[in-house]
Amino acid sequence: MANDWQELTRLTQGEEIRVERVKMTRTGIALEGEFELPPLAQITSEDQIFVMAFIQANGSIKEMEKVFGISYPTVKNRLKRIADQLPLTESAPPRSNKSEILEQLSAGEITADEAIRKMS
The missing domain is CATH 1.10.10 (Arc Repressor Mutant, subunit A)
Incomplete structure (x- = not known):
């Protein structure tokens, strides 16, 4: 082939x-x-x-x-x-790291549910 x-x-x-x-x-x-x-x-x-x-x-x-x-x-x-x-392949958006998510949570920028979703 x-x-x-x-x-x-x-x-x-x-x-x-x-x-x-x-x-x-x-x-x-x-x-x-x-x-x-x-x-x-x-x-x-x-x-x-x-x-x-x-x-x-x-x-x-x-x-x-x-x-x-x-x-x-x-x-x-x-x-x-x-x-x-060759074209660049599309990839999933980069995942946020845990410390960044926790900072957003403590600053009130996201809810606890959003933080859990982002970490999973």
Whole structure:
């Protein structure tokens, strides 16, 4: 399956593509519509391989130096170049720390119920 994505990436040469049909192999159910590829599937196959290797190396730049035979700055620059192509993921808002919540509670800025909700 990974080779299929790499071949598709090579064939499209960076052109934007849309998937119009998705079939689940186990059930045979197919969905039709217009689906955008996930961001990682939109980067070049070489960059996909680099990202997979980085993950398998547990984020170790030293390991990436060994695997690819490149310098530390080259690994960092390539990771930055790839990261610049990918959108930031949305994440949950940061959770307040307990001392901040307790300060808000003592200052009367929030109720006890709000403090409990924020801490859970």
